[in-house]
Amino acid sequence: MPPRVVVVGAGPVGCVAAAELASGGVDVTLLEASLELPRELRASTFHPATLDLLERFGVVDKMVQRGLIAPRFAYRDRRQGVVAEFDLTALADVTDHPFRLQCEQFKLCEIMLNKFRSMANVAVRFGAEVVGIVDHGGSASAQLASGEMLAADAVVAADGAASAVRKSLGLAFDGMTYEDRYLVLSTPFEMADHLADLAYVNYISDPEEWLVLLRTVDLWRALFPVGDDETDDEALSDESAQRRLQGIVARDEPFEVAHRTIYRVHQRVADRFAVGRVVLMGDAAHINNPLGGMGMNGGVHDAVLLGASLAAVLRGDLGADRLAHHAQLRRNLAIDYVRRQTHDNAQSLAAPDSADRQRALDLMAARAADPDKARSYMLQASMINAKDAMRAELEEVGVFKTG
Numbered sequence: 353m354p355p356r357v358v359v360v361g362a363g364p365v366g367c368v369a370a371a372e373l374a375s376g377g378v379d380v381t382l383l384e385a386s387l388e389l390p391r392e393l394r395a396s397t398f399h400p401a402t403l404d405l406l407e408r409f410g411v412v413d414k415m416v417q418r419g420l421i422a423p424r425f426a427y428r429d430r431r432q433g434v435v436a437e438f439d440l441t442a443l444a445d446v447t448d449h450p451f452r453l454q455c456e457q458f459k460l461c462e463i464m465l466n467k468f469r470s471m472a473n474v475a476v477r478f479g480a481e482v483v484g485i486v487d488h489g490g491s492a493s494a495q496l497a498s499g500e501m502l503a504a505d506a507v508v509a510a511d512g513a514a515s516a517v518r519k520s521l522g523l524a525f526d527g528m529t530y531e532d533r534y535l536v537l538s539t540p541f542e543m544a545d546h547l548a549d550l551a552y553v554n555y556i557s558d559p560e561e562w563l564v565l566l567r568t569v570d571l572w573r574a575l576f577p578v579g580d581d582e583t584d585d586e587a588l589s590d591e592s593a594q595r596r597l598q599g600i601v602a603r604d605e606p607f608e609v610a611h612r613t614i615y616r617v618h619q620r621v622a623d624r625f626a627v628g629r630v631v632l633m634g635d636a637a638h639i640n641n642p643l644g645g646m647g648m649n650g651g652v653h654d655a656v657l658l659g660a661s662l663a664a665v666l667r668g669d670l671g672a673d674r675l676a677h678h679a680q681l682r683r684n685l686a687i688d689y690v691r692r693q694t695h696d697n698a699q700s701l702a703a704p705d706s707a708d709r710q711r712a713l714d715l716m717a718a719r720a721a722d723p724d725k726a727r728s729y730m731l732q733a734s735m736i737n738a739k740d741a742m743r744a745e746l747e748e749v750g751v752f753k754t755g
């Protein structure tokens with residue numbers, strides 16, 4: 353009998369973990385609380401290193417068909433225009449995907465779920481909310497809201513930031529919550545016709561209100577900070593949406609607003625990513641500032657390494673101590689790499705002092721102007737350094753031939 357794993361949560365991380373486990377010879381039951389795949393607009397950037405890791409599942413071409421290739425990303429100032437631009441094609445010698453792919457996260461899930469339909473060793477159940485986990489040492493069980501108990505050789509928790517599995521294990525989720533909330537507004541209005549040299553990914557500094565302006569296939573998405581002088585309802589109002597979008601491009605007509613959402617931003621990491629036969633991944637294990645787009649990407653990196661590692665342990669090819677080591681490595685990377693990079697991004701855009709902000713922009717301009725510095729920065733921002741930091745471990749579990 354092949355080993356059996358229950359994966360909790362059919363978000364991007366749960367879907368990738370299920371694919372990795374299944375390709376490692378494991379029978380997977382993927383449990384999703386919602387009645388159908390959540391399709392709200394959340395992360396929409398896949399970094400080069402993540403695309404390299406996803407290539408093994410044969411899904412990247414399909415994602416590219418449904419996404420937008422973004423070779424350039426830019427730092428701008430609202431008044432000065434482009435301050436620094438980085439061209440990822442310069443990394444073509446170290447990645448097969450020298451670009452960011454602008455593609456909403458639910459599209460990866462749709463492509464994966466479609467693939468699972470033809471796989472005998474992945475069963476997907478919607479409307480299956482997990483309320484608790486029992487770790488028996490050499491196996492684990494998931495308890496569903498319906499009262500059903502599902503026994504397995506191991507459980508993967510990919511059930512998002514409010515993870516019921518993490519809570520049921522009593523794991524701490526320490527860190528901090530930012531003072532500002534983030535408001536995301538999406539519009540079909542073609543911003544690029546009105547702002548010179550607009551890349552598909554732009555970090556825009558401004559003394560009054562910084563923003564991030566991203567293109568997806570159909571929409572421009574603008575992310576703004578919301579201070580404590582504004583309630584959620586005020587920030588989400590038509591008046592606020594129009595004022596903010598008119599601040600990007602002033603026009604006589606109102607903007608069509610396709611989506612609007614506001615959320616709180618945290619930096620938090622679970623105190624362990626593996627407890628006995630339960631492995632935490634993605635937002636269940638770590639959440640961070642979305643600037644730089646590393647949350648979902650980091651979760652996919654967890655799912656590939658820890659999914660392959662868990663499958664190898666269950667097949668008897670690897671000792672449990674190696675899974676513990678890999679989980680610790682992913683935790684260290686969540687703290688040292690993702691948290692630092694995203695926090696720095698937030699600081700450079702949002703520094704309240706204009707001299708500090710100008711210094712941050714000058715630093716970006718100097719980096720972009722020097723090919724060596726630009727390369728070193730892009731290796732960090734594209735998560736290639738993060739992938740390389742687990743090169744030996746990926747090779748150990750047979751996942752990835754690094755270049």
Ligand SMILES: Cc1cc2nc3c(=O)[nH]c(=O)nc-3n(C[C@H](O)[C@H](O)[C@H](O)COP(=O)(O)OP(=O)(O)OC[C@H]3O[C@@H](n4cnc5c(N)ncnc54)[C@H](O)[C@@H]3O)c2cc1C
Binds near residue numbers: 517
């Ligand atoms: C509003 C919002 C906007 C965001 N925007 C961005 C962005 O612009 N850029 C960016 O990089 N990141 C963004 N993020 C973060 C990004 O979406 C996450 O990092 C990413 O979704 C993590 O993937 P995941 O699979 O770990 O968790 P999730 O995507 O949260 O998936 C978890 C899945 O588990 C299911 N589930 C939850 N509890 C249970 C349970 N008890 N039993 C069974 N199933 C369960 C959920 O329904 C869900 O399908 C945003 C997050 C939010 C909340």
